[in-house]
Amino acid sequence: MPELPEVEVTRRAVAKLVLGRQLAKVATTRASYFFLTPPATLRRRLEGRVIEGLLRRGKYLLAELDDGSRLLLHLGMTGQLLSSDAGRPDAHTHLVLSFADPGPSLLFRDARKFGKVRWLPPGKSDPRLDKLGLDALAVTGDHLFDASRRRRAAVKTLLLDQKVLAGVGNIYADEALFLAALKPTRRARTLTRAECARLAVAIVSVLEAGIIAGGSSIDDYVRPDGSGGGYQDQHRVYGRGGEPCPRCGGTLRRVVIGQRSSCFCPRCQR
DNA sequence: CAAATCCCCTGCAGGC
DNA sequence: TGCCTGCAGGGGATTT
Known part of the structure; x- marks a missing residue:
């Protein structure tokens, strides 16, 4: 959740x-x-x-x-x-x-x-x-750049590693990568400083929007007063494999990275 | 260290 | 209707 x-x-x-x-x-x-x-x-x-x-x-x-x-x-x-x-x-x-x-x-x-x-x-x-890394709301491009240098694995795996960044999960990782125009399968160590900076901005942006919307309610999550959040209506790629990309209209792809399903636009995200 | 694999548990949707 | 499989916002242990 x-x-x-x-x-x-x-x-x-x-x-x-x-x-x-x-x-x-x-x-x-x-x-x-x-x-x-x-x-x-x-x-x-x-x-x-x-x-x-x-x-x-x-x-x-x-x-x-x-x-x-x-x-x-x-x-x-x-x-x-x-x-x-x-x-x-x-x-x-x-x-x-x-x-x-x-x-x-x-x-x-x-x-x-x-x-x-x-x-x-x-x-x-x-x-x-x-063991927790930097709280994700405080992430910077430099932090991502430094943390990614020895990583051969996909950038998405890096974002999900709570020792690097604490708080990002499968939904917000997919959403942030889309916003930053970075492919989830991209090898972390190949990211440039500029790309890391873009990604950091995107992460903070989707997390803050998620908080403002009251969180994402898919199957189980509800707020303590029993009401659902609203951010699921703003998901651009999460869970949308096969659907059109909201930016270019191409077809979103779904792949599995580290046992987690990942959705992205092969055209918009590099 | 990093990375891959398996596991924990329950409910639900979809195919047959 | 029922059965089976696969899948789901997380993370820990173990092994290579």
Whole structure:
């Protein structure tokens, strides 16, 4: 699902919902790799805490608690954070955070369970966070140029590598490459400085447009209030293999790069 | 290091 | 209608 824009839209809405509130009851489902911290530990550590901050790092969310500990969340492919005003817990709801006040609780649903939850003790980080590269909203041409020099692989693979750039996923990679007129299969090391600069501008541009539109809702992603985002209506190439290119009218191609489907215009993108 | 492969899990669309 | 296959916004482990 969720790439940087969807996670950021989620962060802003969840922040409004939870900041300053004290957790009263934490309901969990059975242990699984969804829970990097065992459910019982999670309950013991969270109940009674006040949520003081909610940050985003790439596609991760980090809730700051009043004892200095933090709660790390990742939405995986199908994760949703929902206000209880927008839906009732169901078979795919793995976590329900209820508060001491009578306001709505927060639900974490995830059909495929690729999402993650981990409690971090005060002062402790997580290797997943430590490995993250530059946040994609702060990318520069120089950063892309430097990161691509030793890469024989496709530029699209580079964009999806969270150690290089944190936050870009399959949708926004395809969209940014189209905007920058660069073929996703282009070997990363062959990019010029000027092309990297163009690509950096394109990445920031599509991510910001995605945030403004409320994210891309395809199958699963919804905002915490239950409403869908609107950026899927602005996708120029993602998921459009075989359809006409919005710029030249030629036929968009679909290829597979690093196990991910990729759509592009062979005429506009070099 | 970089890169390729497989795996985690569930739901859905499309073909037969 | 049912069964089967392939595919899906993510990322980690392992191997070469």
